[in-house]
Amino acid sequence: MSATAATEDVAPVFRAVSSSTRQLFQLLNCIRFSSKAQVHITTEGIRFTAEESRVMQGIVFLNKELFTSFVCASVSDDTPASPSSQDSDLSPDLPNFQISLSALLETLQIFGASENAPRFGNRPENDGYGTNIRRDRPNAFSNQALGMAGVCRLSYTSLGAPFSIILEETGVTTTCNLNTYEPEEAEEIPFARDEMQVKIITQARWLFDAISELSSTSPHRLDITALPTAPYLSLSASGPLGSASVEFSKGRELLETFTVSERWTQSYKFEMVKAAAEAMRLASKVSIRGDNQGVLSLQFMVEVEGGGISFVDFRFVPFIRDEDEDDEQEEVSEEEDEEHDEN
Amino acid sequence: MPILSFSLNPESLGRLHDALVCLGKFSESVSIEAAHDKLILYALNSSKSAYACFTLIGNRFFTKYQYSPQRRPKEKFNCKIYNKALLSVFKGRSFDPEKETAVERCDVVVEDGEGKTKSRFIIKIICRHGVLKTYRLTFESIPSMHAVFSKESANNKWSTSSKTLREFIEYFGPGTEQLDIYAEGGRVSFTSYTEKVMSGNEILKQPLHTTIAIDIQEFADFSAEEKLHLVISVKDFKSIITHAGLTNTMVKAMYSRPSNPLQLSYSDEGLLSEFILMTIGDARGSSAPKAGRASSKIISKQPLEARSSSKRTASVAEMGPPSAVAPSLSRKVSKPSPPPPQPSIQSNALFFPEADDDRRWDPVDHEDEDDGEMLLWDAGVNHASSGQRLQRLELQSQSVNSNSGMNVQAARSNEYEEVPTQRLEPIEQVAPTQRLSEIRGIFDD
Numbered sequence: 001m002s003a004t005a006a007t008e009d010v011a012p013v014f015r016a017v018s019s020s021t022r023q024l025f026q027l028l029n030c031i032r033f034s035s036k037a038q039v040h041i042t043t044e045g046i047r048f049t050a051e052e053s054r055v056m057q058g059i060v061f062l063n064k065e066l067f068t069s070f071v072c073a074s075v076s077d078d079t080p081a082s083p084s085s086q087d088s089d090l091s092p093d094l095p096n097f098q099i100s101l102s103a104l105l106e107t108l109q110i111f112g113a114s115e116n117a118p119r120f121g122n123r124p125e126n127d128g129y130g131t132n133i134r135r136d137r138p139n140a141f142s143n144q145a146l147g148m149a150g151v152c153r154l155s156y157t158s159l160g161a162p163f164s165i166i167l168e169e170t171g172v173t174t175t176c177n178l179n180t181y182e183p184e185e186a187e188e189i190p191f192a193r194d195e196m197q198v199k200i201i202t203q204a205r206w207l208f209d210a211i212s213e214l215s216s217t218s219p220h221r222l223d224i225t226a227l228p229t230a231p232y233l234s235l236s237a238s239g240p241l242g243s244a245s246v247e248f249s250k251g252r253e254l255l256e257t258f259t260v261s262e263r264w265t266q267s268y269k270f271e272m273v274k275a276a277a278e279a280m281r282l283a284s285k286v287s288i289r290g291d292n293q294g295v296l297s298l299q300f301m302v303e304v305e306g307g308g309i310s311f312v313d314f315r316f317v318p319f320i321r322d323e324d325e326d327d328e329q330e331e332v333s334e335e336e337d338e339e340h341d342e343n
Numbered sequence: 344m345p346i347l348s349f350s351l352n353p354e355s356l357g358r359l360h361d362a363l364v365c366l367g368k369f370s371e372s373v374s375i376e377a378a379h380d381k382l383i384l385y386a387l388n389s390s391k392s393a394y395a396c397f398t399l400i401g402n403r404f405f406t407k408y409q410y411s412p413q414r415r416p417k418e419k420f421n422c423k424i425y426n427k428a429l430l431s432v433f434k435g436r437s438f439d440p441e442k443e444t445a446v447e448r449c450d451v452v453v454e455d456g457e458g459k460t461k462s463r464f465i466i467k468i469i470c471r472h473g474v475l476k477t478y479r480l481t482f483e484s485i486p487s488m489h490a491v492f493s494k495e496s497a498n499n500k501w502s503t504s505s506k507t508l509r510e511f512i513e514y515f516g517p518g519t520e521q522l523d524i525y526a527e528g529g530r531v532s533f534t535s536y537t538e539k540v541m542s543g544n545e546i547l548k549q550p551l552h553t554t555i556a557i558d559i560q561e562f563a564d565f566s567a568e569e570k571l572h573l574v575i576s577v578k579d580f581k582s583i584i585t586h587a588g589l590t591n592t593m594v595k596a597m598y599s600r601p602s603n604p605l606q607l608s609y610s611d612e613g614l615l616s617e618f619i620l621m622t623i624g625d626a627r628g629s630s631a632p633k634a635g636r637a638s639s640k641i642i643s644k645q646p647l648e649a650r651s652s653s654k655r656t657a658s659v660a661e662m663g664p665p666s667a668v669a670p671s672l673s674r675k676v677s678k679p680s681p682p683p684p685q686p687s688i689q690s691n692a693l694f695f696p697e698a699d700d701d702r703r704w705d706p707v708d709h710e711d712e713d714d715g716e717m718l719l720w721d722a723g724v725n726h727a728s729s730g731q732r733l734q735r736l737e738l739q740s741q742s743v744n745s746n747s748g749m750n751v752q753a754a755r756s757n758e759y760e761e762v763p764t765q766r767l768e769p770i771e772q773v774a775p776t777q778r779l780s781e782i783r784g785i786f787d788d
Contacts, residue, residue, distance in 0.1 A: 206474070209444050213476055216431030231475070241428040242463070242480035250473025 023304040031058035033275035098181035198290035201257035208280035210246040294318035368582035394490035403613030499567035509588030574623040
């Protein structure tokens with residue numbers, strides 16, 4: 001991150017302005033398990049992909065609805081792309097690079113800092129004045145409350161140029177240029193949608209509650225079992241102090257959609273599933289899907305304030321099971337065939 | 344066939360959690376003993392100077408309670424579980440019925456399989472919407488071990504409301520170590536204090552005193568010998584009162600004399616709480632600085648202030664010549680009535696002559712102390728039936744080594760019944776029969 005002024009000679013490939021920085025931060029925070037993220041800019045929005053050891057992938061798609069203006073130069077003069085054209089948007093001439101995700105998140109957190117900083121800095125001196133105002137309560141005079149919400153501009157000029165973020169807030173302008181890196185052509189974890197064996201849609205907080213419950217035994221492995229009959233869905237884990245399991249035995253009340261034809265059971269690395277906990281906390285609904293290879297897909301529907309609906313997508317590759325009922329584990333790096341599904 | 348099964352409603356679950364939190368302040372593991380009508384959770388701290396015990400009455404605390412011993416009908420079941428595991432199961436669940444994930448019921452089943460069934464402590468938490476959380480915890484089977492307290496010899500008693508005590512503990516200075524409970528002239532004072540700790544000329548810890556004096560009228564009942572200094576650990580006392588203060592109950596204290604255990608107990612709807620704390624040998628005023636060197640470490644634990652007051656008040660006391668002038672070499676284990684101490688405010692503990700400091704800090708040498716006579720032998724052991732003697736001695740020797748005098752007795756569950764009936768002899772009659780160094784080597788630590 002450097003603080004040099006952005007060069008504005010050439011028309012940038014990509015420009016976007018958003019006044020909902022907090023929402024951008026919340027969404028990107030869901031995939032902060034990795035320090036770097038792949039960025040794909042399309043005419044529909046920006047896609048951030050984070051991955052861990054090729055067995056876990058987290059994708060956040062920032063829809064252009066989150067931005068007040070969104071221009072992606074290479075196709076910017078075209079008519080607004082129809083939803084079906086989305087897949088073709090990943091053509092090579094569209095911006096595609098790697099970026100440090102932790103630096104980006106830190107940058108977005110600067111937003112609102114100008115308001116908080118004096119309060120933190122001068123607390124002892126301030127004591128005589130204004131101590132009767134509770135510190136954490138929403139301040140009626142904050143910029144947010146007065147509708148003077150700051151603006152965040154994102155731009156990317158050309159290949160090799162930095163990704164610049166300009167935050168403007170009540171006359172304070174912060175310019176951050178994040179270095180971009182060569183893209184890594186990481187394939188998606190293949191998920192066979194036509195051979196899907198499990199599809200469950202439920203409230204994300206059930207999953208969050210179950211995962212936080214299981215984490216108390218500090219387990220290594222998480223077993224997920226779905227059954228067409230009770231207990232329908234069961235998550236279990238065992239650690240050095242014993243084992244724990246959570247069952248959703250009254251399927252009707254808890255599970256909105258439940259499509260399971262036969263018993264399906266797979267194991268995943270607990271720490272990795274737990275890395276999605278932030279998304280579980282934030283999201284309102286989750287779609288839990290599993291295919292015949294045991295790849296687990298968790299799609300979270302996040303309703304951000306004022307920004308409509310966004311999706312955060314996770315995929316996990318299972319452990320190879322010794323007592324092979326069904327699954328020969330395939331390598332992750334197959335040919336790139338999957339279309340991505342953000343919607 | 345489960346050996347033990349019981350059910351809890353959300354409210355009891357919360358109370359069980361509170362009890363576990365309290366036990367967690369004494370030891371990292373919880374021992375569990377099941378009998379046909381009650382479940383006992385207890386913990387003994389690592390230095391065996393404090394024992395905490397919660398008795399959950401089968402038909403009152405639980406909505407369902409069933410214990411089916413495997414072999415003999417009177418047999419008890421004992422096991423030990425790592426407290427962290429239990430706490431994470433019963434962790435601060437909010438018992439707000441509005442919450443979506445609220446707990447509706449908790450069923451616990453203990454299986455101790457001989458063959459196929461695994462030995463597990465199984466906890467099932469049934470939440471709203473049929474969400475079922477099951478935990479299978481491993482446990483360790485242990486012999487039963489309880490601290491005994493002889494009520495017959497405890498002639499000092501008082502009781503007061505837990506809320507009152509709860510208010511007091513808030514005034515105890517942070518970081519203070521000992522608590523002195525002392526009654527005189529219709530007032531009871533609770534003094535929390537820390538000794539001065541020095542390394543060379545560097546002061547590592549400043550002495551600190553906080554005294555709260557309460558009129559005896561505040562107590563529901565007070566019949567205790569006056570002018571008796573009872574010294575316990577502040578931390579233990581705070582842990583107990585923090586738990587007792589959660590409910591409005593009457594805390595009863597019973598004790599005989601310094602260096603004998605103190606019992607604190609209270610009860611609340613099917614949950615009986617009992618704590619046995621070892622009190623520190625009566626140091627205030629009854630011993631001279633020199634004597635401290637010859638006997639135990641406990642003496643070195645007396646506060647700076649105590650010494651100054653003992654000197655100043657020695658002539659007033661019935662003890663005879665001031666001990667600092669003529670140090671008595673063989674200190675008696677305890678004296679019935681120590682001289683009245685001065686109020687701590689009058690003490691100029693911070694300004695002490697150099698020479699005194701030197702002498703004072705000599706006995707802190709922990710290495711030497713094993714060679715010295717530890718006059719903490721307890722009568723209980725010698726009167727144990729010969730069959731049990733070996734085991735108890737072993738424990739006893741452990742407790743001596745760890746500088747406490749808590750009379751811990753290992754009693755196999757069926758023997759436990761007889762234990763409380765044993766009468767402790769007055770301690771003066773029991774002279775140590777062996778030096779500690781001789782015991783070493785006979786028993787493994």
